[in-house]
Amino acid sequence: MSERVAQSALQAFISRSLSAVGMPESDAAKVAALMAQADVNGQDGHGVFRLPMYIKRIRAGGMNMTPTFKRLSERPATALIDGDNAMGHLVMHHATELAMEKARTTGVAWVGARMSNHAGPAALYATMPARENMIGLYLAVGSANHMPPWGGTDMLLSTNPIAVALPSKDYPPIVLDMATTVAAYGKVKTAAQRGEEMPEGWMIDRTGAPLTDPTRASEGFLLPIGGPKGYGLSLIFGILAGVLNGAAFGRDVVDFNADATTVTNTGQMILALDIAAFADPDAFRADIDEVWRQMKSSARMPGVDEIRLPGERMDRVRQERASKGIPLSDALRAQLDELAGELGVAPL
Incomplete structure (x- = not known):
């Protein structure tokens, strides 16, 4: 119920x-x-x-309630933010606003953050630029390691997500928000709370057998999307959002789920691209509408009722939950x- x-x-x-x-x-x-x-x-x-x-x-004192954000380095199109161990939502909202401000002048801006914390879903920050006739791209180091390098058993990588948002005219924005693992760990935790089983393919145990009981998640690890390709993406995204920013990566990542006191030094980045630097924004948004029409009108394989674009389900859920x-x-x-x-x- x-x-x-x-x-x-x-x-x-x-x-x-x-x-x-x-x-x-x-x-x-x-x-x-x-x-x-x-x-x-x-x-x-x-x-x-x-x-x-x-x-x-x-x-427990694990996050700073009165942070002061510092720009550790800055150029016209870039900045590195120290989040002063603030809640990640505040750090990334600040970083995204700064990236958009810079992009209005430079055309494109990249802002990295360290000393941040868990900031919620990646789409929150990628869609902020999309509402301002920009393209948003967000990367992060996940807040706990749940995946080994391909072929290994030491959990040295996280779900390290990516989100990209592109504005459209009459259709919903195209929003890709995905973990580099088959399932985000938050889905494992919600399945455990609801008493649900996980589908096969989300996790395996250390012998390689499928793990479907979310209450036993600590006995195994998440699987990467696309096998070694997902491992490669997680590694690169972690380097760009973590290592590049002087944030935690690999063995230095603190398990946010199990440790409430140790500073996590979470790393994230946001890129804002002003569409006007490349094309007329209205024309681009109309072109994205045409992308929608082409994808949706594709001939379908047997048994497929509908072709969906990234962000389409999110938009439907948003409308339904906003009203109900x-x-x-x-x-x-x-x-x-x-x-x-x-x-x-x-x-x-």
Whole structure:
């Protein structure tokens, strides 16, 4: 069973919960808006589901509630941000706004971040430039290692995601948001909370046998998309978002799920490309509409009802949840009610 909660109610609950543990109200409101948007988008493993974990880390002193962002290096089209161990949502919102500001002058801008934390789903930040007639590209080092190098058994890599968002005119934006593993670890955690089995192909144990019980996830590791190709992508994305920024990578990555006190030094990057530097924005958006029409009108294989583009499902879920509310499982609702009691705030 599950009940539905309005986006505004969920956002307000997240905001007052974060304020209760010392986050300034303006920052709490900004984080709450991003987290609730993740749930509206259908990215349930990165929305309010993560709130108890964030609160636990904040109360343990693992995140800085009064950060000062510093630009460690800067050129007209680039910058490196020190996030001062702030909540990742705040770091990446700041970094994305800076990248867009620079791109308006330089045409394209790349902003890297270190000393950040888990920031929710990648699409949140890639879509910010897309709303401003830009193309957004986001990379991150995941907040725990769940994958070995191809052929190995030492977990040295994370889900290291990528998101790319391209604006359109009459159709939804094309938004690719994917982990470099077959499934993001958040999906494993939500399956465990809901008492569900994982499909074969998400994880294997250390003997190579399929692992479908999410409560035994620590006994195995996630599989990369496309075999060694996914491993290669995870490695490169981790270098660009982590090593290049002086952030954690490989054995230095802190397991955000198990350790609430150690500074994670999470690395992320955002690229904003101003479409006007290459083409008329309106014409480009119309061209993306034509891409939609061509892909959707392709002849289909037997048994295929519809061809979808990246971001299409997200847009449908967003519309449905914006009007009907966000579904919360009984287990998650109970956990949030318990959290409200601990914090002394009004429950949902």
